[in-house]
Amino acid sequence: MKFITCSALVALIASSSAFAQTVPQPGDDANAADSLIVVTGTRDRSRTQFDTLAPVDVLSRDAVRSSVSGDLSDTLAQLLPSFNVQRLPAADGQAFVRPATLRGLSADQTLVLVNGKRYHRSALLGTRGAQAPDLAGIPSMAIKRIEVLRDGASAQYGSDAIAGVVNIILDDTAGMEAFGQVSKYYKGDGNEYQTGARGGIALGDRGAIVVTGGYDHSEATSRTRQRPDALAFQAANPGLVVPNPVQRWGQPDEERIRGAIDAHYAFADAATLYLFGTAQQGEGVTDFNWRNPAGTSTVYNPSSAFPGFSFRSVYPVGFTPRFGTTFSDYQGDGGLRGELSDRFSYDLSAAVGRSRIAYTLNESLNASLGPASPTSFYLGQLEQHEFNLNADFVYRLPVGTAHPVNVAFGAERRRETYEVSAGDPASYAIGAGAATGLAPNSNGFPGFSPSLAGVFDQTSYAGYVDLEWQPVETVTLGAAGRYEDFSAFGDTFNYKLSARFEPIKGIAARGTYSTGFRAPTPAQLNTSQTTQGLDTTTLQVFNQGRLSPSDPLAIALGAKPLTPETSKTGTAGLTFQTHFGLTGSVDAYQIDVDNRFSQSQTFAVPATFANPQRFTAVSYFTNDFDTRT
Template sequence: MRIILCGLAALATASPLAAQILSATDAGPPAGGDADAIVVTGTRDRSRTQYDTLAPVDVLSQQAIQSSVSGDVSDILAQLLPSFNVQRLPAADGQAFVRPASLRGLSADQTLVLVNGKRYHRSALLGTRGAQAPDLASIAPLAIGRIEVLRDGASAQYGSDAIAGVVNLVLDERPGMQAFGQYSQYYRGDGAEYQTGVRGGIALGDRGVIVLTGQFDKGDATSRSRQRPDAIAFQAANPQLAVPNPVQRWGQPDVERVQGALNAHYDLTDAITLYTFGTVQQGEGQTDFNWRNPAGTASVFSNVAVFPGFNFAQVFPTGFTPRLGTNFSDVQTMTGVRGAASDRFSYDLSGSFGQSRISYNLDETVNASLGPNSPTSFYLGRLQQREFNLNADFVYRLPVGVGEPVNVAFGAERRRETYRVSAGDPASYAIGPGAAFGLAPNANGFPGYGPERAGVFGQTSYAGYADLEWKPVEAVTLGAAGRYEDFSAFGDTFTYKLAARVEPVEGIAARATYSTGFRAPTPAQLNTVSTTQGLDTVTLQVFNAGRLSPNSELAVALGAKPLEPETSKTVTAGLTFQSKFGLSGSVDLYQIDVDDRFSESRSFAVPASFANPNRFTTVSYFTNDFDTRTRGIDAVLSYARQVGPGRANVSLAYNYNQTKVTSGASAAIGNEAQRRIFETRLPKRNGTATIGYDIGRFGAQVRGRYYGPWTDSTGNATGEIFQDFGSIALFDASVSYRVNDHFTLRGGAENVFNTYPDEAVFQASRGLVYSRNAPYDTDGGQYYVRMDVKF
């Protein structure tokens, strides 16, 4: 708590640090999908509404955000937007805590995240296939006034990462006080979660406001496990021992986090506004790894000559299950000054600092190669991502004599990104004397970061952009943007975007965009190495897999080449409409071609000519090998109107998204398993429907969520193995009662019918019941109660 309070104090006094674009930072009134709500994402014209934007923008109100039982913004977006997916990933190392999210089926780091229109820092974790994306769970939902999601390529407007689109979290800045308390639990009786928070906003006369938010969230672990067959056999063979049942837990981790946010602005004069905002998070968690069987894990429980008379069965007679613990923190601060030099010219000068820190420790495990000298707990090391941005953004309303003035936005950015890996305890990465006799080196379960993996890596980029919007006549809007950016690690790039919107009949419009985009490899992806351990589902033996730096001697010998930016071409076209009787909607078709897509090479055996002290079963490296084409349809329909004695709100959303690998068949790198993962790992069809009805003090809401078929995969010592899963429909329901103007009670359930997916058959040997890669919660039904207080 002290760290969070210090962080909030730092936010309140932050010196100028960073920014990304010129846009309003005010939250304003909640949008809630209102087509007349002003949006600031994907445009630098401050008169744009959700209905008349040149590209599709979803606006999620504060009420919609807080309707979810989850305190994780990723889960909230996944429930409300069918084009957004997030996986649960239990027992998946650091990804159990920093979960990858996907927009339109693309990689997690191909979606740019903004807070109040400014770039938010990446997490220190490299996730699936090395994706390094921001952690949406690090931001308190209570602090958010609305979320705007731009479903279109936007690199020409925002820079690297905006290939799939942009998620902009707009912080609430309304005066007043809001607090809540919530309790939830799964039907199975586990996974209890306690959430509470308070937000207070104080008006600074009529010249500004300062808002502080604090939120606490503690979630207990869940378990959807069966006893492993080999554990049953071991217990039968050793009735004198009490083998835990189950020996390992598959489910959500224990997590506790405290979050804070600050959002403030003050008008120094009628034309100059000083603003600052930021977020901070501190938390910890723990998750299980695979059980080490005393009767079957030869790399640990073997008698070797170098340690006469010793066997780890003396320390762990029933085996052991390593438990990964993490301590994580995030902080983002932004300070700037904006204003208007005239009726036509405005400016925004800003700077930001963002940092993600993740430390790991491992308990109930050993470094087998150290024999009796091995500790049973280890500090594994720390990862740190730092970003420092400076921005100068300007807008000039240029009169041209025809139609409205041209909105001319232009500016420049400097961005410095640094990644640091700090070493763990020497014992966590040691290669002891037992390694020569077959005992596994390093901390068993998660090898510590050693000196060869530690280091500091950086990259600097400079960018300049121009962004134009113009309405030559009332029914036509045109847009164009271009951005030049130069990176110290690989050189320069230029992206552009063209857009048009035509409204031939009032209330019905057609829109289209064409854009190029890119995602630059990060310092972490360019330079770091890693070691992971897995359990072969057939032999139940632990195996080590190494991921090499692309420029290392061994990787180059295996065919690695220097990493280059991913590049994209995006085309969207759609229709949108709004009526005077509460019905509005849109249909958008899109195609996204991504070249040199970032992935991981196939697995290689270590050549005999190279040393292999870590006893890697296989090694791989990051590569740009694949090109993909993603095609899809987004359809949204909403209706809000007085019906009978109450008010009805209905929304329907559907997404069809298909990705195909169009090239990447190089003999050295391309592989069928990676192609299949790209194309089938997420459902192609997703939908959501919400019906709400408010009458007097009572309210009710029902939501249905549909996920189409998808394919699961898991790494094995001999390569990837797959299983196809069918479609599933989940339903949520809640009722609320407004006690008075200040207190509201709400209760309900998510997955109210306690629906479970098909079981993950190929993982049964490890005690896993449901896939850990599922794009939905696999823990069954969950009920909750909540009280909201507003003044």
């Protein structure tokens, strides 16, 4: 739990009727929310939160900024009961790119949009295979509102939209504001320093340019006591000074710089040029477990390979490897949109996104290298690239009823590329000391070897149709279908049906049924994560770890080509809206997900298998199980 010790806010707002200095009346916020046009889960630009065909939560700018945390994942977890985010203090990259989930499903089964456009996924491939976007890369100060669709939407948006869709709408309001804030935990540690500024200028009455920047530094926390084995080592070695505690257990030390831009200019009703994007640069450090000199034989045992040398001369009181991460993200979207008539509109856009994560390890060693071992290592780099092209159209087709049929259709091309770069040779080396029992590789986290490095890609093409029609005032119907073809595994078709019935003004029933999917990514399809060692009896190198499901050895052990996760989602609910400002909804849902993605059990490799790299134990990603939520 955090509390703010100091905060400041300065705002200079450009003259606009939206910022008139009037005293808000009770119910103003509720009425404003009820009349707000919702753009997520529908392509009919007349829908409000009350009359959408599926449940949509709308989080205002004030609600988003009410959070003490600078991490948008934490903010959403505080505001949405169905949204959860984990803190994994002793993990690798997951300590910094934290997995966030909606409705208890996998982190990459929720689609993230920015201004209605797909946001790139992080380069981090989680322990069990999830590869999701890093929401912490988007500055909260740049956000106008967030819309969260709690329904399957693969028929409308494509892969990943199984649990729902999070659509982050950037603030395009002219004006200037800045803030600063200092907070800490009730224990007195974990100070967080935040500052940011947003500036926007109006381009006459045709557009605006808004730029946001922010800085956030979260200091480490520690909720640990001294380890019993550290106390015992100190008692046995009174002449040494053992740190107390020898390792931290809590959130890591983390620093981020974030930025965003949102610009648009209308040349005419038929042509508005727009550009928006976000970027972040950051770094963080977390502790691994303490290595006890009295109990870490693979480091501290004498070795005939290095006569007269002991790592006690380097780390006399043991060592705690410090895992460092440097990460950066950017995404830029640009396009042209407009209305060619009062019935027909278009939106043509392109987007490029990149996530890069580099790992380092300090206060460690490669014991097998003996005195030649460095104490700091560069472990390698992960990189995710995405390039999207979209063409979206809406035609309001008159059919002789009170309301026309809203016909949305379009096409999309996406290309994903994943790259693994090797680390320092010392981070994965097997030195001479390995033959005498000293551990190879950098201690705590081995670097990526050249055998793990590579570039992998996947291309997909999609087309969709999304219909909404209100044949009479009390009934609204919806239907959507999407066909998508992937270079890695083939094609898929998904559909969605929805309906809303309002027999009494202000009280409505709604329901949806949809199919969905999540396509495996290039990283999940192609990468391996293995470590190597030396058999001290045979003096032969061996390997173990996770193989690509397409690896011949993995196939021999039962691996099959990864296929998309598929889902069937049904929702039903009631909504109400009163004349005195009270609104609400009650919704039930069921989500069946088949062929869910996970990591297999670890298999011992039989001696009879063809095994030129001498793998002893392996696992692989697989379509493992089915669930119902």
